[in-house]
Amino acid sequence: MVPLRRADAILCVDRFSDSRPLAETSLRNALLSSGGDASILVASPITWVLYGLMAAVLIFTAWRRLRQRKSVDV
Incomplete structure (x- = not known):
């Protein structure tokens, strides 16, 4: 060794x-x-797809929580 x-x-x-x-x-x-x-973070098409998926998940989660909150308030 x-x-x-x-x-x-x-x-x-x-x-x-x-x-x-x-x-x-x-x-x-x-x-x-x-x-x-820093442009390396957005230079590839796959990064745009991944950023789009992340944005869609965040928007869907926020929308679902707002909808839940409205149904509880009513």
Whole structure:
């Protein structure tokens, strides 16, 4: 077994103790790989589809909750 250098050990500990949320880490990686260009988040057609689906789910959920609230108030 090859002994770890100090830098390797720190890298391993940092990698396994990362407590940041996955979305935040993925966003950071995407921005780093694109050189800080935020247009990478909307450049692909699949991103537009996913953003549209998220918007539809949010709108449907809000509409359903408002409808429930109105039926309780009546």
